[in-house]
Amino acid sequence: MDSGRRGTGERPGRVGVLALQGDVREHVAVLESLGAEVSLVRGPAQLAEVDGLVLPGGESSVIDKLARLFGLREPIIERIGSGLPVFGTCAGLILLADRIIDGLPTQLPFGGMDVDVRRNAFGSQVDSFESMLDVPQLGEPPVHATFIRAPVVERVGEGVRVLARVDDRVVAVEQGVLLGTSFHPEVDGETRFHRRFLEHVAHVSGS
Numbered sequence: 560m561d562s563g564r565r566g567t568g569e570r571p572g573r574v575g576v577l578a579l580q581g582d583v584r585e586h587v588a589v590l591e592s593l594g595a596e597v598s599l600v601r602g603p604a605q606l607a608e609v610d611g612l613v614l615p616g617g618e619s620s621v622i623d624k625l626a627r628l629f630g631l632r633e634p635i636i637e638r639i640g641s642g643l644p645v646f647g648t649c650a651g652l653i654l655l656a657d658r659i660i661d662g663l664p665t666q667l668p669f670g671g672m673d674v675d676v677r678r679n680a681f682g683s684q685v686d687s688f689e690s691m692l693d694v695p696q697l698g699e700p701p702v703h704a705t706f707i708r709a710p711v712v713e714r715v716g717e718g719v720r721v722l723a724r725v726d727d728r729v730v731a732v733e734q735g736v737l738l739g740t741s742f743h744p745e746v747d748g749e750t751r752f753h754r755r756f757l758e759h760v761a762h763v764s765g766s
């Protein structure tokens with residue numbers, strides 16, 4: 560349906576992948592395959608140069624800890640507050656949530672999305688599974704989704720759009736220019752979520 564590349568040949572803007580821990584390379588590969596200019600964000604100066612940010616999958620408590628250590632927590636919160644497009648997958652979705660359920664005692668999210676997200680919500684007996692998801696906003700074919708110790712969105716605030724469910728449990732959400740999935744499109748050759756993120760970036764950066 561819609562294409563992540565601008566029909567006019569315009570660049571979608573420079574996007575960053577938060578590169579503290581997690582599946583950074585996979586996101587970089589998908590974004591570059593879509594024509595984006597991608598940089599790794601490990602500090603505030605790099606964050607200041609991007610028009611959109613991907614929060615990768617990994618371990619949300621570790622990413623939180625490292626973000627504080629590298630002086631990134633406050634700048635990320637500020638940029639999200641002033642309308643930075645963000646795409647979070649799995650741990651990244653946890654970091655985007657306003658509230659974490661079952662987080663480690665000291666763990667904090669960046670927040671921004673009016674949702675409550677439960678960590679490791681599918682239980683240890685199904686640490687990892689795959690599923691085909693209907694995502695009407697992305698059209699056909701259905702999304703092949705890989706869940707790895709995945710979170711679930713347990714409360715969805717007003718203004719948050721549910722994009723996908725597994726057995727009635729919410730696993731993909733969007734609020735304005737913030738996009739989050741419990742699963743990992745970046746490991747599945749699924750590019751439509753990244754295209755959608757790049758569309759948000761193009762709109763906001765006015766390119």
Ligand SMILES: NC(=O)CC[C@H](N)C(=O)O
Pocket residue numbers: 615616617618619620648649650651653678679707708709710
């Ligand atoms: N694949 C993932 O990103 C897993 C997320 C991890 N369970 C966390 O709490 O951060």
